[in-house]
Amino acid sequence: MADQAFVTLATNDSYARGAMVLGKSLKNHKTSKKLVVLIGPHVSDQSRAVLHNIYDEVRLVDVLDSGDAAHLAMMKRPDLGVTFTKLHCWTLTHYSKCVFMDADTLVVSNIDELFDREELSAAPDPGWPDCFNSGVFVFCPSNETYGKLLQYCTQHGSFDGGDQGVLNGFFSDWATADITKHLPFIYNMSSIAIYTYLPAFKQYGANAKVVHFLGQMKPWSYTYNPSQRRLKGDMQGSLDPSFLLEWWALYSGEVVPLLMGDYGDQPFYSGCEEDVAESTHVQPIMSSAERKQKWEQGQADYMGIDSFDNIQKKLDVFLK
Structure with missing residues:
Protein backbone atom coordinates (compact mmCIF):
# COMPACT_ATOMS: atom_id res chain seq x y z
CA MET A 1 0.00 0.00 0.00
CA ALA A 2 1.22 3.47 -0.88
CA ASP A 3 0.30 4.86 2.54
CA GLN A 4 2.47 2.38 4.48
CA ALA A 5 6.20 2.73 5.02
CA PHE A 6 9.31 1.41 6.70
CA VAL A 7 11.00 4.23 8.62
CA THR A 8 14.55 4.55 9.98
CA LEU A 9 16.75 7.27 11.48
CA ALA A 10 20.34 8.35 10.77
CA THR A 11 21.91 11.03 12.95
CA ASN A 12 25.42 10.89 11.41
CA ASP A 13 27.29 9.39 8.44
CA SER A 14 28.05 6.10 10.22
CA TYR A 15 24.39 5.41 10.91
CA ALA A 16 23.59 6.69 7.41
CA ARG A 17 25.63 3.80 6.03
CA GLY A 18 23.63 1.46 8.23
CA ALA A 19 20.44 2.99 6.84
CA MET A 20 21.73 2.46 3.31
CA VAL A 21 22.27 -1.24 3.94
CA LEU A 22 18.91 -1.56 5.70
CA GLY A 23 17.14 0.09 2.76
CA LYS A 24 18.92 -2.15 0.26
CA SER A 25 18.07 -5.26 2.29
CA LEU A 26 14.38 -4.29 2.36
CA LYS A 27 14.38 -3.75 -1.40
CA ASN A 28 16.30 -6.95 -2.11
CA HIS A 29 13.65 -8.89 -0.20
CA LYS A 30 10.93 -7.33 -2.37
CA THR A 31 9.09 -5.11 0.08
CA SER A 32 6.01 -3.47 -1.40
CA LYS A 33 6.12 -0.61 1.13
CA LYS A 34 7.60 2.87 0.87
CA LEU A 35 10.99 3.57 2.47
CA VAL A 36 11.51 6.67 4.63
CA VAL A 37 14.66 7.85 6.41
CA LEU A 38 14.78 10.66 8.96
CA ILE A 39 18.21 12.32 9.01
CA GLY A 40 19.93 14.68 11.40
CA PRO A 41 21.78 17.84 10.35
CA HIS A 42 25.19 16.14 10.73
CA VAL A 43 24.59 13.73 7.83
CA SER A 44 26.81 14.85 4.93
CA TYR A 55 14.77 5.75 -0.06
CA ASP A 56 11.48 7.15 -1.33
CA GLU A 57 11.60 9.97 1.21
CA VAL A 58 14.53 11.60 3.01
CA ARG A 59 13.36 14.01 5.69
CA LEU A 60 15.65 16.33 7.64
CA VAL A 61 14.80 16.44 11.35
CA ASP A 62 16.49 18.98 13.59
CA VAL A 63 14.78 19.34 16.97
CA LEU A 64 17.19 22.02 18.16
CA ASP A 65 16.22 24.53 15.49
CA SER A 66 12.78 23.44 14.40
CA GLY A 67 10.82 25.82 16.64
CA ASP A 68 8.05 23.23 16.96
CA ALA A 69 6.65 21.42 19.99
CA LEU A 106 19.47 -5.92 8.69
CA VAL A 107 16.51 -7.58 6.97
CA VAL A 108 17.20 -11.18 5.90
CA SER A 109 13.67 -12.06 4.75
CA ASN A 110 10.55 -10.21 3.59
CA ILE A 111 8.72 -8.76 6.62
CA ASP A 112 5.77 -6.96 5.01
CA GLU A 113 3.45 -9.04 7.19
CA LEU A 114 4.38 -6.75 10.10
CA PHE A 115 1.89 -4.25 8.70
CA ASP A 116 -0.91 -6.61 9.76
CA ARG A 117 0.02 -5.76 13.37
CA GLU A 118 -1.35 -2.89 15.43
CA GLU A 119 0.35 -0.05 17.32
CA LEU A 120 2.48 -0.56 19.38
CA SER A 121 3.77 -3.99 18.36
CA ALA A 122 7.37 -4.89 19.18
CA ALA A 123 9.58 -7.78 20.25
CA PRO A 124 10.69 -8.27 23.87
CA ASP A 125 14.05 -6.86 24.86
CA PRO A 126 16.63 -9.63 25.50
CA GLY A 127 17.82 -7.95 28.67
CA PRO A 141 1.61 8.20 12.72
CA SER A 142 -0.52 10.74 14.57
CA ASN A 143 0.07 14.34 15.57
CA GLU A 144 -2.02 13.71 18.67
CA THR A 145 0.17 10.78 19.74
CA TYR A 146 3.28 12.81 18.91
CA GLY A 147 2.12 15.62 21.21
CA LYS A 148 1.33 13.19 24.02
CA LEU A 149 4.74 11.54 23.67
CA LEU A 150 6.50 14.91 23.93
CA GLN A 151 4.41 15.77 26.98
CA TYR A 152 5.30 12.43 28.56
CA CYS A 153 9.00 13.07 27.84
CA THR A 154 8.87 16.46 29.48
CA GLN A 155 7.06 15.24 32.57
CA HIS A 156 8.64 11.82 33.11
CA GLY A 157 11.86 11.70 31.09
CA SER A 158 13.27 8.29 30.25
CA PHE A 159 14.18 5.56 32.71
CA ASP A 160 17.11 4.48 30.52
CA GLY A 161 18.02 7.88 29.11
CA GLY A 162 16.85 7.04 25.61
CA ASP A 163 13.86 6.39 23.41
CA GLN A 164 13.31 2.84 24.67
CA GLY A 165 12.63 4.09 28.19
CA VAL A 166 10.24 6.75 26.95
CA LEU A 167 8.30 4.42 24.66
CA ASN A 168 8.01 1.67 27.26
CA GLY A 169 6.79 4.23 29.77
CA PHE A 170 4.24 5.66 27.39
CA PHE A 171 3.02 2.30 26.03
CA SER A 172 3.19 0.85 29.52
CA ASP A 173 0.59 -1.89 29.02
CA TRP A 174 2.56 -3.63 26.24
CA ALA A 175 3.69 -6.45 28.55
CA THR A 176 0.20 -7.37 29.77
CA ALA A 177 -2.62 -5.99 27.60
CA ASP A 178 -2.49 -7.79 24.26
CA ILE A 179 -0.21 -10.70 23.39
CA THR A 180 -0.77 -10.09 19.65
CA LYS A 181 1.37 -6.96 20.03
CA HIS A 182 4.34 -9.10 21.10
CA LEU A 183 6.38 -9.69 17.96
CA PRO A 184 8.31 -12.98 17.77
CA PHE A 185 11.99 -12.56 18.52
CA ILE A 186 12.86 -13.44 14.89
CA TYR A 187 11.73 -9.91 13.92
CA ASN A 188 14.36 -8.31 16.18
CA MET A 189 17.00 -10.93 16.89
CA SER A 190 19.73 -9.23 18.87
CA SER A 191 23.39 -9.96 18.34
CA ILE A 192 24.09 -10.32 22.07
CA ALA A 193 21.35 -12.89 22.60
CA ILE A 194 22.88 -15.23 20.02
CA TYR A 195 25.90 -15.80 22.22
CA THR A 196 24.09 -15.77 25.54
CA TYR A 197 21.42 -18.30 24.62
CA LEU A 198 22.92 -20.56 21.96
CA PRO A 199 20.34 -23.39 22.26
CA ALA A 200 17.57 -20.99 21.22
CA PHE A 201 19.69 -19.64 18.38
CA LYS A 202 20.27 -23.17 17.10
CA GLN A 203 16.54 -23.90 17.32
CA TYR A 204 15.15 -20.66 15.85
CA GLY A 205 18.07 -18.78 14.30
CA ALA A 206 17.50 -20.14 10.80
CA ASN A 207 14.06 -18.47 10.87
CA ALA A 208 15.47 -15.01 11.66
CA LYS A 209 13.95 -12.20 9.62
CA VAL A 210 15.65 -9.16 11.19
CA VAL A 211 19.06 -9.07 12.86
CA HIS A 212 19.78 -6.21 15.27
CA PHE A 213 23.46 -5.37 15.79
CA LEU A 214 23.22 -4.29 19.43
CA GLY A 215 26.24 -3.17 21.44
CA GLN A 216 29.09 -0.76 20.88
CA MET A 217 30.60 -2.64 17.93
CA LYS A 218 28.50 -1.94 14.84
CA PRO A 219 29.03 -3.61 11.46
CA TRP A 220 30.73 -0.46 10.15
CA SER A 221 33.24 -0.69 13.04
CA TYR A 222 35.02 -3.53 11.26
CA THR A 223 37.27 -3.74 8.21
CA TYR A 224 36.33 -6.10 5.37
CA ASN A 225 38.28 -7.88 2.67
CA PRO A 226 35.77 -8.45 -0.17
CA SER A 227 37.81 -11.00 -2.14
CA GLN A 228 38.48 -13.19 0.91
CA ARG A 229 35.14 -12.44 2.60
CA ARG A 230 37.05 -11.86 5.83
CA LEU A 231 36.44 -9.36 8.60
CA LYS A 232 38.93 -7.78 10.97
CA GLY A 233 38.08 -6.07 14.22
CA ASP A 234 37.47 -6.38 17.94
CA MET A 235 35.18 -9.35 18.51
CA GLN A 236 33.97 -8.17 21.93
CA GLY A 237 30.22 -8.58 22.21
CA SER A 238 29.82 -9.41 18.53
CA LEU A 239 27.32 -11.81 17.06
CA ASP A 240 27.32 -14.81 14.79
CA PRO A 241 29.82 -13.79 12.08
CA SER A 242 27.60 -14.98 9.24
CA PHE A 243 25.25 -12.02 9.73
CA LEU A 244 28.17 -9.57 9.87
CA LEU A 245 29.48 -11.07 6.64
CA GLU A 246 26.03 -10.72 5.07
CA TRP A 247 25.91 -7.03 6.09
CA TRP A 248 29.34 -6.40 4.61
CA ALA A 249 28.65 -8.28 1.39
CA LEU A 250 25.63 -6.05 0.83
CA TYR A 251 27.46 -2.89 1.86
CA SER A 252 30.58 -3.54 -0.25
CA GLY A 253 28.66 -4.84 -3.27
CA GLU A 254 25.72 -2.41 -3.50
CA VAL A 255 26.33 0.60 -1.24
CA VAL A 256 30.05 1.38 -1.67
CA PRO A 257 29.68 1.82 -5.48
CA LEU A 258 26.96 4.42 -4.82
CA LEU A 259 29.11 6.20 -2.24
CA MET A 260 32.15 6.18 -4.51
CA GLY A 261 30.09 7.66 -7.31
CA ASP A 262 28.68 10.47 -5.19
CA TYR A 263 31.87 11.24 -3.30
CA GLY A 264 33.79 11.76 -6.53
CA ASP A 265 37.33 12.95 -5.85
CA GLN A 266 36.71 13.63 -2.17
CA PRO A 267 38.50 11.40 0.38
CA PHE A 268 36.31 8.44 1.26
CA TYR A 269 37.14 5.44 3.44
CA SER A 270 34.75 2.60 2.74
CA GLY A 271 36.07 0.15 5.35
CA CYS A 272 36.90 -2.31 2.56
CA GLU A 273 40.50 -3.30 1.97
CA GLU A 274 42.31 -4.86 -0.96
CA ASP A 275 43.32 -8.50 -0.99
CA VAL A 276 46.51 -8.54 1.08
CA ALA A 277 48.31 -11.20 3.06
CA GLU A 278 46.93 -11.63 6.56
CA SER A 279 49.20 -10.14 9.19
CA THR A 280 50.21 -12.40 12.06
CA HIS A 281 48.56 -10.28 14.76
CA VAL A 282 45.12 -9.98 13.16
CA GLN A 283 42.59 -12.78 13.60
CA PRO A 284 40.14 -13.11 10.68
CA ILE A 285 36.58 -13.85 11.70
CA MET A 286 35.48 -17.38 10.88
CA SER A 287 31.94 -18.37 10.03
CA SER A 288 29.95 -19.98 12.84
CA ALA A 289 30.16 -23.37 11.09
CA GLU A 290 33.97 -23.15 10.82
CA ARG A 291 34.31 -22.11 14.43
CA LYS A 292 32.01 -24.91 15.65
CA GLN A 293 34.02 -27.47 13.66
CA LYS A 294 37.27 -26.23 15.24
CA TRP A 295 35.79 -26.57 18.74
CA GLU A 296 34.51 -30.10 18.03
CA GLN A 297 37.96 -31.08 16.78
CA GLY A 298 39.58 -29.71 19.94
CA GLN A 299 41.18 -26.86 17.97
CA ALA A 300 39.77 -23.83 19.80
CA ASP A 301 41.83 -20.69 19.36
CA TYR A 302 42.85 -20.39 23.00
CA MET A 303 45.37 -17.64 22.26
CA GLY A 304 42.96 -15.56 20.17
CA ILE A 305 39.20 -15.32 19.77
CA ASP A 306 38.50 -18.20 22.21
CA SER A 307 40.91 -16.97 24.88
CA PHE A 308 39.76 -16.72 28.48
CA ASP A 309 39.98 -12.91 28.29
CA ASN A 310 37.63 -12.77 25.29
CA ILE A 311 35.17 -15.17 26.91
CA GLN A 312 35.29 -13.04 30.06
CA LYS A 313 34.59 -9.90 28.00
CA LYS A 314 31.48 -11.51 26.49
CA LEU A 315 30.28 -12.51 29.95
CA ASP A 316 30.89 -8.97 31.24
CA VAL A 317 28.88 -7.50 28.36
CA PHE A 318 26.01 -9.89 29.03
CA LEU A 319 26.02 -9.40 32.82
CA LYS A 320 25.90 -5.61 32.47
Whole structure:
Protein backbone atom coordinates (compact mmCIF):
# COMPACT_ATOMS: atom_id res chain seq x y z
CA MET A 1 0.00 0.00 0.00
CA ALA A 2 1.22 3.47 -0.88
CA ASP A 3 0.30 4.86 2.54
CA GLN A 4 2.47 2.38 4.48
CA ALA A 5 6.20 2.73 5.02
CA PHE A 6 9.31 1.41 6.70
CA VAL A 7 11.00 4.23 8.62
CA THR A 8 14.55 4.55 9.98
CA LEU A 9 16.75 7.27 11.48
CA ALA A 10 20.34 8.35 10.77
CA THR A 11 21.91 11.03 12.95
CA ASN A 12 25.42 10.89 11.41
CA ASP A 13 27.29 9.39 8.44
CA SER A 14 28.05 6.10 10.22
CA TYR A 15 24.39 5.41 10.91
CA ALA A 16 23.59 6.69 7.41
CA ARG A 17 25.63 3.80 6.03
CA GLY A 18 23.63 1.46 8.23
CA ALA A 19 20.44 2.99 6.84
CA MET A 20 21.73 2.46 3.31
CA VAL A 21 22.27 -1.24 3.94
CA LEU A 22 18.91 -1.56 5.70
CA GLY A 23 17.14 0.09 2.76
CA LYS A 24 18.92 -2.15 0.26
CA SER A 25 18.07 -5.26 2.29
CA LEU A 26 14.38 -4.29 2.36
CA LYS A 27 14.38 -3.75 -1.40
CA ASN A 28 16.30 -6.95 -2.11
CA HIS A 29 13.65 -8.89 -0.20
CA LYS A 30 10.93 -7.33 -2.37
CA THR A 31 9.09 -5.11 0.08
CA SER A 32 6.01 -3.47 -1.40
CA LYS A 33 6.12 -0.61 1.13
CA LYS A 34 7.60 2.87 0.87
CA LEU A 35 10.99 3.57 2.47
CA VAL A 36 11.51 6.67 4.63
CA VAL A 37 14.66 7.85 6.41
CA LEU A 38 14.78 10.66 8.96
CA ILE A 39 18.21 12.32 9.01
CA GLY A 40 19.93 14.68 11.40
CA PRO A 41 21.78 17.84 10.35
CA HIS A 42 25.19 16.14 10.73
CA VAL A 43 24.59 13.73 7.83
CA SER A 44 26.81 14.85 4.93
CA ASP A 45 25.56 15.89 1.51
CA GLN A 46 27.28 12.85 -0.01
CA SER A 47 25.42 10.48 2.31
CA ARG A 48 22.16 12.29 1.67
CA ALA A 49 22.62 11.79 -2.09
CA VAL A 50 22.97 8.03 -1.65
CA LEU A 51 20.01 7.89 0.75
CA HIS A 52 17.91 9.68 -1.88
CA ASN A 53 18.95 6.96 -4.31
CA ILE A 54 17.68 4.20 -2.00
CA TYR A 55 14.77 5.75 -0.06
CA ASP A 56 11.48 7.15 -1.33
CA GLU A 57 11.60 9.97 1.21
CA VAL A 58 14.53 11.60 3.01
CA ARG A 59 13.36 14.01 5.69
CA LEU A 60 15.65 16.33 7.64
CA VAL A 61 14.80 16.44 11.35
CA ASP A 62 16.49 18.98 13.59
CA VAL A 63 14.78 19.34 16.97
CA LEU A 64 17.19 22.02 18.16
CA ASP A 65 16.22 24.53 15.49
CA SER A 66 12.78 23.44 14.40
CA GLY A 67 10.82 25.82 16.64
CA ASP A 68 8.05 23.23 16.96
CA ALA A 69 6.65 21.42 19.99
CA ALA A 70 9.76 19.26 20.19
CA HIS A 71 11.90 22.39 20.44
CA LEU A 72 9.88 23.59 23.42
CA ALA A 73 10.12 20.21 25.10
CA MET A 74 13.84 20.15 24.39
CA MET A 75 14.36 23.24 26.49
CA LYS A 76 13.07 21.35 29.51
CA ARG A 77 14.77 18.03 28.77
CA PRO A 78 17.99 18.64 26.79
CA ASP A 79 19.21 15.18 27.82
CA LEU A 80 16.69 13.56 25.47
CA GLY A 81 17.77 15.17 22.20
CA VAL A 82 18.21 11.99 20.16
CA THR A 83 14.99 10.62 21.63
CA PHE A 84 13.02 13.64 20.43
CA THR A 85 14.51 13.11 16.97
CA LYS A 86 13.25 9.51 16.84
CA LEU A 87 9.79 10.49 18.04
CA HIS A 88 9.41 12.61 14.90
CA CYS A 89 8.42 9.40 13.11
CA TRP A 90 4.90 9.95 14.53
CA THR A 91 4.65 13.15 12.45
CA LEU A 92 4.68 11.16 9.17
CA THR A 93 0.91 11.47 9.00
CA HIS A 94 0.72 10.99 5.23
CA TYR A 95 1.20 7.30 6.07
CA SER A 96 -1.49 5.27 7.84
CA LYS A 97 0.86 2.72 9.36
CA CYS A 98 4.64 2.38 9.60
CA VAL A 99 7.30 0.03 10.88
CA PHE A 100 10.25 1.78 12.52
CA MET A 101 13.63 0.04 12.27
CA ASP A 102 16.92 1.19 13.79
CA ALA A 103 19.70 1.81 11.28
CA ASP A 104 21.77 -0.99 12.85
CA THR A 105 19.29 -3.66 11.73
CA LEU A 106 19.47 -5.92 8.69
CA VAL A 107 16.51 -7.58 6.97
CA VAL A 108 17.20 -11.18 5.90
CA SER A 109 13.67 -12.06 4.75
CA ASN A 110 10.55 -10.21 3.59
CA ILE A 111 8.72 -8.76 6.62
CA ASP A 112 5.77 -6.96 5.01
CA GLU A 113 3.45 -9.04 7.19
CA LEU A 114 4.38 -6.75 10.10
CA PHE A 115 1.89 -4.25 8.70
CA ASP A 116 -0.91 -6.61 9.76
CA ARG A 117 0.02 -5.76 13.37
CA GLU A 118 -1.35 -2.89 15.43
CA GLU A 119 0.35 -0.05 17.32
CA LEU A 120 2.48 -0.56 19.38
CA SER A 121 3.77 -3.99 18.36
CA ALA A 122 7.37 -4.89 19.18
CA ALA A 123 9.58 -7.78 20.25
CA PRO A 124 10.69 -8.27 23.87
CA ASP A 125 14.05 -6.86 24.86
CA PRO A 126 16.63 -9.63 25.50
CA GLY A 127 17.82 -7.95 28.67
CA TRP A 128 14.42 -7.23 30.23
CA PRO A 129 11.63 -9.20 28.50
CA ASP A 130 8.80 -7.26 30.18
CA CYS A 131 10.01 -4.30 28.11
CA PHE A 132 9.98 -4.19 24.34
CA ASN A 133 13.07 -3.39 22.32
CA SER A 134 12.52 -0.17 20.38
CA GLY A 135 14.76 -1.20 17.48
CA VAL A 136 11.76 -2.54 15.56
CA PHE A 137 8.16 -1.50 16.21
CA VAL A 138 4.84 -1.02 14.41
CA PHE A 139 3.18 2.37 14.86
CA CYS A 140 0.48 4.62 13.42
CA PRO A 141 1.61 8.20 12.72
CA SER A 142 -0.52 10.74 14.57
CA ASN A 143 0.07 14.34 15.57
CA GLU A 144 -2.02 13.71 18.67
CA THR A 145 0.17 10.78 19.74
CA TYR A 146 3.28 12.81 18.91
CA GLY A 147 2.12 15.62 21.21
CA LYS A 148 1.33 13.19 24.02
CA LEU A 149 4.74 11.54 23.67
CA LEU A 150 6.50 14.91 23.93
CA GLN A 151 4.41 15.77 26.98
CA TYR A 152 5.30 12.43 28.56
CA CYS A 153 9.00 13.07 27.84
CA THR A 154 8.87 16.46 29.48
CA GLN A 155 7.06 15.24 32.57
CA HIS A 156 8.64 11.82 33.11
CA GLY A 157 11.86 11.70 31.09
CA SER A 158 13.27 8.29 30.25
CA PHE A 159 14.18 5.56 32.71
CA ASP A 160 17.11 4.48 30.52
CA GLY A 161 18.02 7.88 29.11
CA GLY A 162 16.85 7.04 25.61
CA ASP A 163 13.86 6.39 23.41
CA GLN A 164 13.31 2.84 24.67
CA GLY A 165 12.63 4.09 28.19
CA VAL A 166 10.24 6.75 26.95
CA LEU A 167 8.30 4.42 24.66
CA ASN A 168 8.01 1.67 27.26
CA GLY A 169 6.79 4.23 29.77
CA PHE A 170 4.24 5.66 27.39
CA PHE A 171 3.02 2.30 26.03
CA SER A 172 3.19 0.85 29.52
CA ASP A 173 0.59 -1.89 29.02
CA TRP A 174 2.56 -3.63 26.24
CA ALA A 175 3.69 -6.45 28.55
CA THR A 176 0.20 -7.37 29.77
CA ALA A 177 -2.62 -5.99 27.60
CA ASP A 178 -2.49 -7.79 24.26
CA ILE A 179 -0.21 -10.70 23.39
CA THR A 180 -0.77 -10.09 19.65
CA LYS A 181 1.37 -6.96 20.03
CA HIS A 182 4.34 -9.10 21.10
CA LEU A 183 6.38 -9.69 17.96
CA PRO A 184 8.31 -12.98 17.77
CA PHE A 185 11.99 -12.56 18.52
CA ILE A 186 12.86 -13.44 14.89
CA TYR A 187 11.73 -9.91 13.92
CA ASN A 188 14.36 -8.31 16.18
CA MET A 189 17.00 -10.93 16.89
CA SER A 190 19.73 -9.23 18.87
CA SER A 191 23.39 -9.96 18.34
CA ILE A 192 24.09 -10.32 22.07
CA ALA A 193 21.35 -12.89 22.60
CA ILE A 194 22.88 -15.23 20.02
CA TYR A 195 25.90 -15.80 22.22
CA THR A 196 24.09 -15.77 25.54
CA TYR A 197 21.42 -18.30 24.62
CA LEU A 198 22.92 -20.56 21.96
CA PRO A 199 20.34 -23.39 22.26
CA ALA A 200 17.57 -20.99 21.22
CA PHE A 201 19.69 -19.64 18.38
CA LYS A 202 20.27 -23.17 17.10
CA GLN A 203 16.54 -23.90 17.32
CA TYR A 204 15.15 -20.66 15.85
CA GLY A 205 18.07 -18.78 14.30
CA ALA A 206 17.50 -20.14 10.80
CA ASN A 207 14.06 -18.47 10.87
CA ALA A 208 15.47 -15.01 11.66
CA LYS A 209 13.95 -12.20 9.62
CA VAL A 210 15.65 -9.16 11.19
CA VAL A 211 19.06 -9.07 12.86
CA HIS A 212 19.78 -6.21 15.27
CA PHE A 213 23.46 -5.37 15.79
CA LEU A 214 23.22 -4.29 19.43
CA GLY A 215 26.24 -3.17 21.44
CA GLN A 216 29.09 -0.76 20.88
CA MET A 217 30.60 -2.64 17.93
CA LYS A 218 28.50 -1.94 14.84
CA PRO A 219 29.03 -3.61 11.46
CA TRP A 220 30.73 -0.46 10.15
CA SER A 221 33.24 -0.69 13.04
CA TYR A 222 35.02 -3.53 11.26
CA THR A 223 37.27 -3.74 8.21
CA TYR A 224 36.33 -6.10 5.37
CA ASN A 225 38.28 -7.88 2.67
CA PRO A 226 35.77 -8.45 -0.17
CA SER A 227 37.81 -11.00 -2.14
CA GLN A 228 38.48 -13.19 0.91
CA ARG A 229 35.14 -12.44 2.60
CA ARG A 230 37.05 -11.86 5.83
CA LEU A 231 36.44 -9.36 8.60
CA LYS A 232 38.93 -7.78 10.97
CA GLY A 233 38.08 -6.07 14.22
CA ASP A 234 37.47 -6.38 17.94
CA MET A 235 35.18 -9.35 18.51
CA GLN A 236 33.97 -8.17 21.93
CA GLY A 237 30.22 -8.58 22.21
CA SER A 238 29.82 -9.41 18.53
CA LEU A 239 27.32 -11.81 17.06
CA ASP A 240 27.32 -14.81 14.79
CA PRO A 241 29.82 -13.79 12.08
CA SER A 242 27.60 -14.98 9.24
CA PHE A 243 25.25 -12.02 9.73
CA LEU A 244 28.17 -9.57 9.87
CA LEU A 245 29.48 -11.07 6.64
CA GLU A 246 26.03 -10.72 5.07
CA TRP A 247 25.91 -7.03 6.09
CA TRP A 248 29.34 -6.40 4.61
CA ALA A 249 28.65 -8.28 1.39
CA LEU A 250 25.63 -6.05 0.83
CA TYR A 251 27.46 -2.89 1.86
CA SER A 252 30.58 -3.54 -0.25
CA GLY A 253 28.66 -4.84 -3.27
CA GLU A 254 25.72 -2.41 -3.50
CA VAL A 255 26.33 0.60 -1.24
CA VAL A 256 30.05 1.38 -1.67
CA PRO A 257 29.68 1.82 -5.48
CA LEU A 258 26.96 4.42 -4.82
CA LEU A 259 29.11 6.20 -2.24
CA MET A 260 32.15 6.18 -4.51
CA GLY A 261 30.09 7.66 -7.31
CA ASP A 262 28.68 10.47 -5.19
CA TYR A 263 31.87 11.24 -3.30
CA GLY A 264 33.79 11.76 -6.53
CA ASP A 265 37.33 12.95 -5.85
CA GLN A 266 36.71 13.63 -2.17
CA PRO A 267 38.50 11.40 0.38
CA PHE A 268 36.31 8.44 1.26
CA TYR A 269 37.14 5.44 3.44
CA SER A 270 34.75 2.60 2.74
CA GLY A 271 36.07 0.15 5.35
CA CYS A 272 36.90 -2.31 2.56
CA GLU A 273 40.50 -3.30 1.97
CA GLU A 274 42.31 -4.86 -0.96
CA ASP A 275 43.32 -8.50 -0.99
CA VAL A 276 46.51 -8.54 1.08
CA ALA A 277 48.31 -11.20 3.06
CA GLU A 278 46.93 -11.63 6.56
CA SER A 279 49.20 -10.14 9.19
CA THR A 280 50.21 -12.40 12.06
CA HIS A 281 48.56 -10.28 14.76
CA VAL A 282 45.12 -9.98 13.16
CA GLN A 283 42.59 -12.78 13.60
CA PRO A 284 40.14 -13.11 10.68
CA ILE A 285 36.58 -13.85 11.70
CA MET A 286 35.48 -17.38 10.88
CA SER A 287 31.94 -18.37 10.03
CA SER A 288 29.95 -19.98 12.84
CA ALA A 289 30.16 -23.37 11.09
CA GLU A 290 33.97 -23.15 10.82
CA ARG A 291 34.31 -22.11 14.43
CA LYS A 292 32.01 -24.91 15.65
CA GLN A 293 34.02 -27.47 13.66
CA LYS A 294 37.27 -26.23 15.24
CA TRP A 295 35.79 -26.57 18.74
CA GLU A 296 34.51 -30.10 18.03
CA GLN A 297 37.96 -31.08 16.78
CA GLY A 298 39.58 -29.71 19.94
CA GLN A 299 41.18 -26.86 17.97
CA ALA A 300 39.77 -23.83 19.80
CA ASP A 301 41.83 -20.69 19.36
CA TYR A 302 42.85 -20.39 23.00
CA MET A 303 45.37 -17.64 22.26
CA GLY A 304 42.96 -15.56 20.17
CA ILE A 305 39.20 -15.32 19.77
CA ASP A 306 38.50 -18.20 22.21
CA SER A 307 40.91 -16.97 24.88
CA PHE A 308 39.76 -16.72 28.48
CA ASP A 309 39.98 -12.91 28.29
CA ASN A 310 37.63 -12.77 25.29
CA ILE A 311 35.17 -15.17 26.91
CA GLN A 312 35.29 -13.04 30.06
CA LYS A 313 34.59 -9.90 28.00
CA LYS A 314 31.48 -11.51 26.49
CA LEU A 315 30.28 -12.51 29.95
CA ASP A 316 30.89 -8.97 31.24
CA VAL A 317 28.88 -7.50 28.36
CA PHE A 318 26.01 -9.89 29.03
CA LEU A 319 26.02 -9.40 32.82
CA LYS A 320 25.90 -5.61 32.47
